[in-house]
Amino acid sequence: MSPSAPEPGRVHGRSYLDHAANSPLRPVARSAWLEATEAVGNPSALHGSARAARRVLEDAREQLADDLGAHPTEVLFTSGGSEADSLAVVGGVRASGRERLVVSAVEHPAVLGARALWRSTEVVGADETARLDLDALTGALDDTVGLVSVQTVNNEVGTLQPTDLAAQSAHRVGARFHTDAVQALLWPGVDFAASPADLVSLSGHKVGAPVGVGVLLARRDAPLDPIGLGGRQERDVRSGTQSAALAAAMAAAVAELTANRDEELSRVRTLGARLRRIVLEIEGASLNGAGDGELAHPGIVSATFDGIRADDLLLLLDREGIDASVGSACRAGVHQPSEVVLACGGGHERAISTVRFSLGHSSSSVDLDPLATVLPAAVGQARASLGGRRTGRGGWNE
Amino acid sequence: MxxxxxxxxxxxxxxxxxxxxxxxxxxxxxxxxxxxxxxxxxxxxxxxxxxxxxxxxxxxxxxxxxxxxxxxxxxxxxxxxxxxxxxxxxxxxxxxxxxxxxxxxxxxxxxxxxxxxxxxxxxxxHYARRVKGPQGWELHRAADPAKDQSYVLGVLTTAQLEHALFxxxxxxxxxxxxxxxxxxxxxxxKPDSHDICFIPDGDTAGYLTRHLGTRPGDVVDERGEVVGQHTGHHQFTIGQRRGLHLGVPSADGEPRYVLQIEPVHNRVTVGSRDRLAVDRIEGIRTTRLSTDHRGRWRGTAQVRAHGEAMPAWVELDDERLLVELDEPAAGIAPGQACVVHDGDRVVGSATISSARSTRSS
Known part of the structure; x- marks a missing residue:
C-alpha cells in the first residue's frame, strides 16, 4: 500500500468544518475499498472465493491491530461507532453478571441511550469544562457495578476525559471499563496495549474511511453478550456477514493517519488555534469545554455566541459555503439543546447558542479564510434575527 | 430574489x-x-x-x-x-x-x-393571487375556485403581503x-390535508374535552325549558346539529341546532334551523388590505374556509366591520373570521363579535 498523502483543501468548493460528524474519504481508503469490493466471497464460507475475501478481512484486522496497539483477536468489526458502543455497554454489563452500569453525563447518545435499555444505569456528572467528576464516579462505584463507560474525547466540546483514572476506579471494584474513543484517533491517539480500558469503540468515517464500519477493541477476557441475532461471525458475539471491503478501507484510513499523525496533528493544532482566535475576536463569544487548554482536542472548537440561535448562524454560514454544525442531536430535523452544554451547567440559552467547528485530515487554511471573513457579520445578523434580545456576557450562566 | x-x-x-x-x-x-x-x-x-x-x-x-x-x-x-x-x-x-x-x-x-x-x-x-395594483399589492382569489384560500390569508396586513409569494x-x-x-x-x-393539524383524529369535541375538561350543564330550548344535558359548553359551536343528545323531542319534530352558547352560565340554547338565520354581522380586530374601500360599499362576506361568498353591504374601518347580508345565512358564530371581498379582491377581515337577525320572525 502506498499512502498518497491527502490533499488538504476545500471539499467540493466548500469550507468543510464538520470533521467530528464525518471526515471526507481519504483517497487511500477509497482505493482499498474499491479494490476489495472485487472479492465476491462471504468470508465465513469455505470455498476459494471465500478464502480470498477472508484474507482481505484478516489483513485489515491485523493492520488495524498493529496501528492500535492491539492483538488481532481483540479487533471486532462492527457497522460503526454506535454499534461498537452499544455492544460494549449493553453486551458488557449483561455479561458481567452484575446489576449496575455507570456512565458519564457527557457521553454520546450511543452510550447514554443505555438508560432506556438497562434499568440500573447511573449517570455521573461533569464539571463546567465537560470533564468527568472523578470523585462522583468513585463514589458511585461498588461491587454491584458491572461496567463503567467514559468517553476519551467528548464529541461536542472536545474535552479529554480522565479515562486512565476512571478505569482504575472501575477495576478497583471489579468492574470492566469501556471508552468511546471515536473522536480520539487523531488526538490523543489510541494505544490499546498501553490503555487500562477493557473495551474501546472506534468509528471509520470520523477518520476518512467510508461510513458503515467501526471497531470494538475488546480484551480477550472481557466478557460480552451478543446484542443482535445471527451467526456471531465476529468473535462469536457480533452477527452479520463481515464486509471485507469496509474493513480494508478502515484499515487503510487508520494506517495513513498513523503514518502521517505528526503532520496531520500539527496542521490541525495550527488551524485550531487560528479558529479559536477567529471565534474569540467576536464580542460575546466564548469557548465551551476546555477552551484552548491542554485538555482540549485541538480540532474540536465549540463556540457559544451570546444572543443567537445556532440554527440561524448555521443557515447564514451554509449560504456562504461553510459547513458547520451544532454537534448535538437532531430530532425530526430540529436541533435539540446540547445535552453536553446543559450537563456542564451552561443553561438552556447557552445550549441553543452553541456551534461546533471541527477539523481533520483534509483541513487547511483555505477552509478558515472564508470563516474569518464571514463570521463577524453572520453572528451580527443572527443576533438581529433573534431580536438582539441579549448582548454581552451577562445573564447566560444563571 | x-x-x-x-x-x-x-x-x-x-x-x-x-x-x-x-x-x-x-x-x-x-x-x-x-x-x-x-x-x-x-x-x-x-x-x-x-x-x-x-x-x-x-x-x-x-x-x-x-x-x-x-x-x-x-x-x-x-x-x-x-x-x-x-x-x-x-x-x-x-x-x-x-x-x-x-x-x-x-x-x-x-x-x-x-x-x-x-x-x-x-x-x-396557498391558492391565492398577489396582484400589483395602483396602490400596491392586492390579494385576490385563486384561479381555481375549488381551491381558493384567500379566506385564510384574509387576515394578512399590507406589510405582510408585500413580502409574501403565492x-x-x-x-x-x-x-x-x-x-x-x-x-x-x-x-x-399525496392526499391533501384536511381538518385541524393539531387534532389529527378529527375529533375536535374530544380534543376540547381533554384540554378544557368537562363541566356539566343544561341544554335549553328558546323558552328556557331544559331539554337535555351537556358536559361542557365548549364542545359546541353555533349551528351544530349532531351530538346534542337531547332527551326531549322538539314540539314540531324538526331537528334542532345550537343557537346560542353562554359560557358564564354554561348554557347551550337549541332551536329550529330558521332561528339560526342572521343578516347582520359585526366584527372587531379588523385588518385591511385596501385603502380604496371607504364608507359603505357592495361586496361579499365569507365566514369559513370554503364557504359561500355572500352578497352584502359592507363597512370596514380600522376599528370595526359591519356586514348587512342580502340574504339571511345560518351557522355564523362569534369568533369566526369574516373576510370581505370586492369581486375577487380581498378588502379585509374581522373577528365576528356578533351575528343577529334584523328581521322579525
Missing amino acids: RVLAAMSGGVDSAVTAARLVADGHEVSGVHLALSKNPQSYRSGARGCCSLEDSHDARRVADRLGIPFYVWDLSEDFRRDVVDDFLAEYAAGRTPNPCLRCNEAIKFAAVLDRGRALGFDAVATG PLGDSLKSQVREEAAALGLGVAK
Whole structure:
C-alpha cells in the first residue's frame, strides 16, 4: 500500500468544518475499498472465493491491530461507532453478571441511550469544562457495578476525559471499563496495549474511511453478550456477514493517519488555534469545554455566541459555503439543546447558542479564510434575527 | 430574489418551491416543526407536521438542490394558535386556527425571522393571487375556485403581503399535481390535508374535552325549558346539529341546532334551523388590505374556509366591520373570521363579535 498523502483543501468548493460528524474519504481508503469490493466471497464460507475475501478481512484486522496497539483477536468489526458502543455497554454489563452500569453525563447518545435499555444505569456528572467528576464516579462505584463507560474525547466540546483514572476506579471494584474513543484517533491517539480500558469503540468515517464500519477493541477476557441475532461471525458475539471491503478501507484510513499523525496533528493544532482566535475576536463569544487548554482536542472548537440561535448562524454560514454544525442531536430535523452544554451547567440559552467547528485530515487554511471573513457579520445578523434580545456576557450562566 | 419557501411536505408547497427555483430565485426550504412531539407517520389525510411530512419536505428540497432547514416554532404555535384556540372555545366562540397560524406564525414569526436572515420573501403553497395594483399589492382569489384560500390569508396586513409569494394562485390543483409528477416528486399523489393539524383524529369535541375538561350543564330550548344535558359548553359551536343528545323531542319534530352558547352560565340554547338565520354581522380586530374601500360599499362576506361568498353591504374601518347580508345565512358564530371581498379582491377581515337577525320572525 502506498499512502498518497491527502490533499488538504476545500471539499467540493466548500469550507468543510464538520470533521467530528464525518471526515471526507481519504483517497487511500477509497482505493482499498474499491479494490476489495472485487472479492465476491462471504468470508465465513469455505470455498476459494471465500478464502480470498477472508484474507482481505484478516489483513485489515491485523493492520488495524498493529496501528492500535492491539492483538488481532481483540479487533471486532462492527457497522460503526454506535454499534461498537452499544455492544460494549449493553453486551458488557449483561455479561458481567452484575446489576449496575455507570456512565458519564457527557457521553454520546450511543452510550447514554443505555438508560432506556438497562434499568440500573447511573449517570455521573461533569464539571463546567465537560470533564468527568472523578470523585462522583468513585463514589458511585461498588461491587454491584458491572461496567463503567467514559468517553476519551467528548464529541461536542472536545474535552479529554480522565479515562486512565476512571478505569482504575472501575477495576478497583471489579468492574470492566469501556471508552468511546471515536473522536480520539487523531488526538490523543489510541494505544490499546498501553490503555487500562477493557473495551474501546472506534468509528471509520470520523477518520476518512467510508461510513458503515467501526471497531470494538475488546480484551480477550472481557466478557460480552451478543446484542443482535445471527451467526456471531465476529468473535462469536457480533452477527452479520463481515464486509471485507469496509474493513480494508478502515484499515487503510487508520494506517495513513498513523503514518502521517505528526503532520496531520500539527496542521490541525495550527488551524485550531487560528479558529479559536477567529471565534474569540467576536464580542460575546466564548469557548465551551476546555477552551484552548491542554485538555482540549485541538480540532474540536465549540463556540457559544451570546444572543443567537445556532440554527440561524448555521443557515447564514451554509449560504456562504461553510459547513458547520451544532454537534448535538437532531430530532425530526430540529436541533435539540446540547445535552453536553446543559450537563456542564451552561443553561438552556447557552445550549441553543452553541456551534461546533471541527477539523481533520483534509483541513487547511483555505477552509478558515472564508470563516474569518464571514463570521463577524453572520453572528451580527443572527443576533438581529433573534431580536438582539441579549448582548454581552451577562445573564447566560444563571 | 432570495426566497424562503415554507414546505409542509405536501404537493402544493413542493411545486411552489420548484417553480421558484425554475424562475431563477435563490430558494431555501423551511419546514415548520409545530409540535414538540410529532407523530411518526401520517394517518390518512389528517394532520400534518409528522416526521413523515418533514421527511417528504426534505426529500423535495434535496431533489430541487436547495438548502433545507427545520425551524422549531412549537412554542410560538402553542402560544399563538393552540392556546388561542382553546381560550376561544372556552369563551363560547368558534375560532379558525389556520387563519391564526397564517397571521401569527407563517407571515409573522417565520417572515420576521426570514427577513432578519436576509430573505426577501416567504412563499407558501396557498391558492391565492398577489396582484400589483395602483396602490400596491392586492390579494385576490385563486384561479381555481375549488381551491381558493384567500379566506385564510384574509387576515394578512399590507406589510405582510408585500413580502409574501403565492406561486400557485394562477393554477388548478390538477395542474399542480401533474407538475409534481412530471418533476418526479414523490409527493405528487399525496392526499391533501384536511381538518385541524393539531387534532389529527378529527375529533375536535374530544380534543376540547381533554384540554378544557368537562363541566356539566343544561341544554335549553328558546323558552328556557331544559331539554337535555351537556358536559361542557365548549364542545359546541353555533349551528351544530349532531351530538346534542337531547332527551326531549322538539314540539314540531324538526331537528334542532345550537343557537346560542353562554359560557358564564354554561348554557347551550337549541332551536329550529330558521332561528339560526342572521343578516347582520359585526366584527372587531379588523385588518385591511385596501385603502380604496371607504364608507359603505357592495361586496361579499365569507365566514369559513370554503364557504359561500355572500352578497352584502359592507363597512370596514380600522376599528370595526359591519356586514348587512342580502340574504339571511345560518351557522355564523362569534369568533369566526369574516373576510370581505370586492369581486375577487380581498378588502379585509374581522373577528365576528356578533351575528343577529334584523328581521322579525
